[in-house]
Amino acid sequence: MFQNALRTSVSLSLYRSTVSSCLRSQTFRRFLSQESRTKIQAAVTEYPVVLFMKGNPEQPMCGFSRGVVKILSAFDIPPEKFKTYNVLEDLELRTGIKEFSEWPTIPQLYVNGEFVGGSDIALSMFQSGELETLLEQHGVIPKASESPS
Amino acid sequence: MPVTIEDLERAIRAAFPVSHLDIEDQSSGCGSSYAILLVSEAFEGKTTLARHRLINQALKQEISQLHAFSQKSFTPAQYAAHQAKSG
Numbered sequence: 001m002f003q004n005a006l007r008t009s010v011s012l013s014l015y016r017s018t019v020s021s022c023l024r025s026q027t028f029r030r031f032l033s034q035e036s037r038t039k040i041q042a043a044v045t046e047y048p049v050v051l052f053m054k055g056n057p058e059q060p061m062c063g064f065s066r067g068v069v070k071i072l073s074a075f076d077i078p079p080e081k082f083k084t085y086n087v088l089e090d091l092e093l094r095t096g097i098k099e100f101s102e103w104p105t106i107p108q109l110y111v112n113g114e115f116v117g118g119s120d121i122a123l124s125m126f127q128s129g130e131l132e133t134l135l136e137q138h139g140v141i142p143k144a145s146e147s148p149s
Numbered sequence: 150m151p152v153t154i155e156d157l158e159r160a161i162r163a164a165f166p167v168s169h170l171d172i173e174d175q176s177s178g179c180g181s182s183y184a185i186l187l188v189s190e191a192f193e194g195k196t197t198l199a200r201h202r203l204i205n206q207a208l209k210q211e212i213s214q215l216h217a218f219s220q221k222s223f224t225p226a227q228y229a230a231h232q233a234k235s236g
Binding site for chain 2: 064102103104105115116117118119120121124125
């Protein structure tokens with residue numbers, strides 16, 4: 001009698017762990033809770049320019065993050081239009097932002113609530129002039145023709 | 150097991166028509182940080198962000214095991230222009 005019960009419970013737990021590992025890969029996206037998603041959504045729209053980075057502008061903790069900070073500093077963005085988040089201080093944010101943006105790496109740059117890219121994209125847009133145009137378009141910096149000569 | 154250049158190359162060639170491909174191990178042989186340069190006609194008409202997302206998707210598994218990953222993407226025409234400029 002007991003033998004039967006044991007066999008059933010072992011096979012049941014095996015079944016459960018197989019099902020849950022399949023489910024895990026399919027439900028990976030839902031690991032970002034609605035609450036986290038809402039918080040991140042609010043964060044990326046709160047300021048015109050939002051950067052998720054490692055460290056902060058005064059002390060970046062990664063070469064790629066430092067690179068984006070340097071690029072942005074070339075534009076004289078008013079401090080009230082720019083916000084950074086240190087993902088090293090917030091593990092939930094660190095994984096959450098990768099899910100939210102569907103982007104695997106940090107840093108991540110947002111302009112007016114829209115994901116622009118990581119450090120490679122920021123650098124190539126900077127070199128091509130696209131980044132300046134983007135910032136001007138969104139009123140983050142004055143258009144070149146408007147600045148005093 | 151660390152990701153090797155062969156792993157990356159295999160995944161890229163399986164997902165894209167490749168005109169030119171450079172993969173550099175930036176972690177001094179540790180296999181934890183790579184920079185790739187991919188020239189492919191699959192990038193025609195796509196924004197930089199769209200191209201990077203395509204590569205991210207194709208290399209999803211590999212990237213998740215890396216510490217760092219950077220990429221440059223060109224269409225064949227863009228790459229030729231790029232070479233001409235720096236050559």
